[in-house]
Each structure stands twice: as C-alpha cells, then as structure tokens.
Amino acid sequence: MSLSRPPQDPLISGPPKWRWPWSRDRDVEIGTRAPRPTAAVEAPTAGKPQAPRQHQQQIGVEAPGPAGWRVLLVRLALGAAVLYHLAPQIGRVVGPDNARSLLTFLGERMPLVMDVDIGRWFALGAAGWLWQPFLAGMAGVILRVVAYNAARRSPLSAIWIAATALVIDAATWVFMGLKLSGDAWSPAEGAALTTLLKVEAAVLFGLFCLLASTGRKKLGETDAQFNRG
DSSP states (O other), rough: OOOOOOOOOOHHHSOOOOTTTOOOOOOOTTTOOOOOOOOSSSSOTTTTOHHHHHHHTTTTOOOOOOOHHHHHHHHHHHHHHHHHHHHHGGGGOOOOOHHHHHHHHHHHTTTTTTBBBBHHHHHHHTTTTSSOOOOHHHHHHHHHHHHHHHHTTTHHHHHHHHHHHHHHHHHHHHTTTTBTTTTOHHHHHHHHHHHHHHHHHHHHHHHHHHHHHHHOOOOOOOHHHHHHH
C-alpha cells in the first residue's frame, strides 16, 4: 500500500511559488477584505458661485431688430434707386432708340410729387445711362439689392453698401461717360443724370445723418428701449 500525499488546497496553502506570466489566476488571501466601491456621485461644491437667474433666462434670447421706420425709410430710397439704375438695362434687349421711347412712355405715367415731374427726370436720367458697361451697371444694381435686403437688420450698413454702388456709377460717369458727350447721350440726358446722382448722394447722406443721430443711446436707456425707439 503506497502512501500518497493528499492534494493541497490552494486556499490554505496559498498561491504557487511561480507561474507563467500570462496566467490570469488571481491570488486569494485569507483574511483580506474586498475594497468597497467608491461613490461616483460628486457632492456639489459648497459656496460655488452660480449665474444669476435673470442672466440665465436671457441666454438664447435674440435682441430686437431696428425700429420699423428706419428700415422703411432706407428701403424706400434704395427701392427707387434699384428701379432707376435697372431701367437702362432695357436698352440691351430692345436697343437704345426703343429704350428711350419706352422710358419716356413710363415716365409720362408717373405722378407729380410736390409739383416735381419725377417721370421726366426718370426717363431722361435713365436714358443717360444707356451707354454704361454691363458689368459696371449690374454691379451697382446688385449692390443696391444687397443693401435693400441688409436694411432689415442694419440700416446703417445698408447705406454704406448703397454708397459703394454710387461710387461705382460716379466713377464710370467721370472716367467714361463724359467722353461720350453728344454721341451716347444728349445734353438734357446728361443734366438729368448728374442731377439724379447728386440727389441720390444727398439722400444717402441725409439718411446716414438721421440714423447716426438716433443711433446713440440716451443716459439710462436700456437696449430694449433703444431698439424699440
């Protein structure tokens, strides 16, 4: 009868002296206690400053836009300028002679404004632009349309954009139009053209002065009261 040594219990005898590095067995020590899980919830920091409730309510609230009368004034002026500078482009479709007849027809049906025959000025002034290059003419029209749309958010910015278009038209008139006297436009058309350029510049300058003076907040006036005014 052979005496065999009973197998040792690893819980009693402890872990083996040596094992392979890739072995995943864990040592079990008798008398040790598993660590308690730590709390994952962090307590609120005492005394931490919080944003005021009024400021939190104002986050995401869009500021009111400019007053309606400012937008209306700027859009009326820019709308008239767009129609006036777009009218000469008719000559590219029907020709200069037919365009003059059509502009005269449209001008005769415009009403008098404070005893001023604006239809005659419109017809002669638009006919004076029939020689203007297509790129220069359309650049001015596009800028005025952009200014018309921008007036809803910022009337002052719209005035600056329209002033840029006016500079383009004035430059083409000074450097190109004056050389075509008697060929591309008559003296009456040239006089109406220069007069309407001055009128447009005066209107933009007057609107700028008006809106700039009303664009300053009074002492103690809030942003909401300023935008409503």
